[in-house]
Amino acid sequence: MIAIIAAYADHRVIGYQGRIPWHISEDFRHFREITAGGTVIMGRKTYESIGHPLPGRENIIVSRSLSEALIREESAKALVAASLGESVDASVRTSAKTPVAAAPAETDIRFARNLPEALDLATRNRIFIIGGESLYREGLAYADTLYLTEIDGSFPGDKHFPELPEGEFQLISSEEHKVEKAENAERELTFRFLEYRR
Ligand SMILES: NC(=O)c1ccc[n+]([C@@H]2O[C@H](COP(=O)([O-])OP(=O)(O)OC[C@H]3O[C@@H](n4cnc5c(N)ncnc54)[C@H](OP(=O)(O)O)[C@@H]3O)[C@@H](O)[C@H]2O)c1
Secondary structure, eight states: OEEEEEEEOGGGEEEBTTBOSOBOHHHHHHHHHHHTTSEEEEEHHHHHHHOSOOTTSEEEEEOSSSOHHHHHHOSHHHHHHHHTTSSOOHHHHTSTTOHHHHSOTTOOEEEESSHHHHHHHOOSSSEEEOOOHHHHHHHTTTOSEEEEEEEESOOOOSEEOOOOOTTTOEEEEEEEEEESSOBTOSSOEEEEEEEEEO
16 A cells, blocks of 8 residues: 555645644544554655654655765664764754654664655555655655545645545545644634545
């Protein structure tokens, strides 16, 4: 299975200034439960915004800017060593939360130059493309399943979830939820977990 998993609000907003502009614990739990034990593939900026590899999952970070040498090593161990003074790539070292340096050596984390390479590298049966915008756009061509959280609410946004290609995905389930008071929202928020299949 290759799935896309995303949460979007009104106007398909998924992010603003490098972060997700809402905090809905139930949605984070939903994300954790669905992706548990699988491979998660993400863009470099999403990785930096999370700040660490996701535990219990194989993490693959897609980046054009990581150096060849670091990608060949394909291990957090090499990156940790590199961050201690060897040839670390500037884009990694200067990230706000130094996520790579913070990753323990045994962390299940790998790196790919592009999405097809990331899909090839994945060793688990359940593969999830977890963002951001550019990987979602590209990932729609590969995904057979979509787990989308649709939030009824207007949030500032500079990153968006793409429109689904017409006629390619069918909605197979929709589950309504409500939170009384979500962080960054003035009133109760309604949202739904949607599952689509190709
Ligand atoms: N609501 C949600 O479900 C959700 C989920 C995930 C993220 N987000 C939000 O989305 C925003 C981040 O998304 P984003 O679109 O700005 O960034 P992103 O896709 O996470 O990362 C972009 C970077 O990833 C690499 N990359 C992306 N596509 C690539 C490709 N096809 N081939 C090679 N490298 C590729 C490049 O890294 P290099 O520059 O290193 O080459 C690119 O600069 C944040 O606000 C985050 O909070 C929201």
